[in-house]
Amino acid sequence: MFSKRGCSHCTFQNCPVRPYAKRKPNTKQADCIYDCLDLWLVKWAGLLGDGHQLHGISTFSFQTWLSQARQSKDYALPNSSWSQGMMDLYSRFLEMCKDGTWKRIPSYTWLYRSTQLNLKKSLKLTSEKERKETRLFPRNMDTEGVGFEYAMFLNPSEKRMVCLFQPGPYLEGHPGFAHGGSTATIIDSTIGGCAIFVAGRVMTANLSINYRNPIPLGSVVLVDSKVDQVEGRKVFLSCQVRSIDGQTLHAEATALFIRLDSTKSLQQQMSSQ
Ligand SMILES: CCCCCCCCCC(=O)SCCNC(=O)CCNC(=O)[C@H](O)C(C)(C)COP(=O)(O)OP(=O)(O)OC[C@H]1O[C@@H](n2cnc3c(N)ncnc32)[C@H](O)[C@@H]1OP(=O)(O)O
Known part of the structure; x- marks a missing residue:
């Protein structure tokens, strides 16, 4: 056998x-x-x-x-499903990490392992169950290349997070193109990572997306997000999704994230609402 x-x-x-x-x-x-x-x-x-x-x-x-x-x-490391375009872009950002301007963000099946983000407090507030069982949505497929292939890089001084994204065949909406929900997911995650870096424990309160051009499956796009303003608990961000050569604007978005009570765990926070 x-x-x-x-x-x-x-x-x-x-x-x-x-x-x-x-x-x-x-x-x-x-x-x-x-x-x-x-x-x-x-x-x-x-x-x-x-x-x-x-x-x-x-x-x-x-x-x-x-x-x-x-x-x-760490799922944000190259694998054999990555296209040459994805590899080239990844190498370019890795190069820019050498002088400390950019930082590669590792990606595990659960969010709170990402120590590069501003999560030290959140880690303490995360229950054992949350740490062990929370599976980050864009990492929901085990087979390489079929779903969300992505890697993020953070520029702390510019409060900017970029995501190299290669959508696989299971994200299909219209034939040959990424489903708009998958684009929203990768935008939410990239913008969310940026907001977490600035404000710690946050949740998306509003996400507004204009879809400009469809994203072909298997192509590589750059999701580029930044913090525009912080007002108390509110973090305002914006984002653009472009082809690697920058010529095609696929989507643009704005978002509002709200910082949660930093003394309460996510479970406590949710049950007190
Ligand atoms: C590296 C990888 C990184 C991966 C990152 C993953 C990120 C994933 C992010 C998500 O997808 S989170 C899931 C989707 N979001 C939710 O399910 C959130 C559901 N909503 C809530 O739980 C609450 O509404 C929320 C925590 C957002 C806010 O509730 P609070 O009770 O803490 O705040 P409150 O309602 O008092 O509002 C605080 C302020 O924000 C304002 N506000 C709240 N929601 C708003 C909204 N939607 N639009 C505009 N303003 C809003 C509100 O008016 C108020 O303004 P003022 O202080 O000026 O009065």
Whole structure:
């Protein structure tokens, strides 16, 4: 039932999923192992259910291990689904990080790990349940390239956050183009990251988007957001979504974020409303 060859893709011994696959360019070995294990679990653990023993390891403990491994995986690193355009833009921003002007924002399955943002207080206020179980919406797909492929960079002095975004086929709206809701999601997340950096724990109160030109699936766009004004608890931001060459304006948006009570956890805040 299991190949004894080992997976040439990730070198995970006895991987039954891709015994003959070649390693994809730019794939980190660790990422690939998670992929293979994931598919392996879906294939076998899903069929057998929890509590069964495979190779002496219970599927339950394997799932727990996998879930912990996923939480510590940085999804904003290049993977083999990234187009050359995405890689080039990523390299350009990485270069600009060298003198400290820009900072790459790692991206985990839960928001509050992003230590580059202004979240030290929020981290303390986040419950164990929130930390372990909150899964950030744009990271809702495990297969690389099918949904939201993105990486963010923060310019602290300009209070600006950019997001390199490559929408995959599962985000389709009109044939061949990204669904407007997926564009709204990536705008909300980018603007939201910027607002979090400036004000800490915030929520979107208003997001207004003008869609100017559709975004082809698989293309790469730059979501460029900045803080315009802070008035008490209110953070006003604006954003533009453009093609890499800057020639096509895909969308522009304005947003209002409201800072939450910094002494209360999100749960306390919500239940007191
Ligand atoms: C690196 C990755 C980063 C990823 C970032 C992810 C970001 C994701 C962000 C989201 O999607 S959050 C989810 C969507 N948002 C919500 O579900 C929020 C729902 N709304 C609420 O919970 C509350 O309405 C809210 C927390 C926004 C405000 O409630 P509060 O009780 O704290 O404030 P309040 O209602 O007292 O309003 C405070 C001020 O803001 C004003 N305000 C509130 N909502 C407004 C609105 N919608 N438009 C204009 N003004 C508004 C309000 O008038 C008032 O102004 P003044 O102080 O001048 O009187």
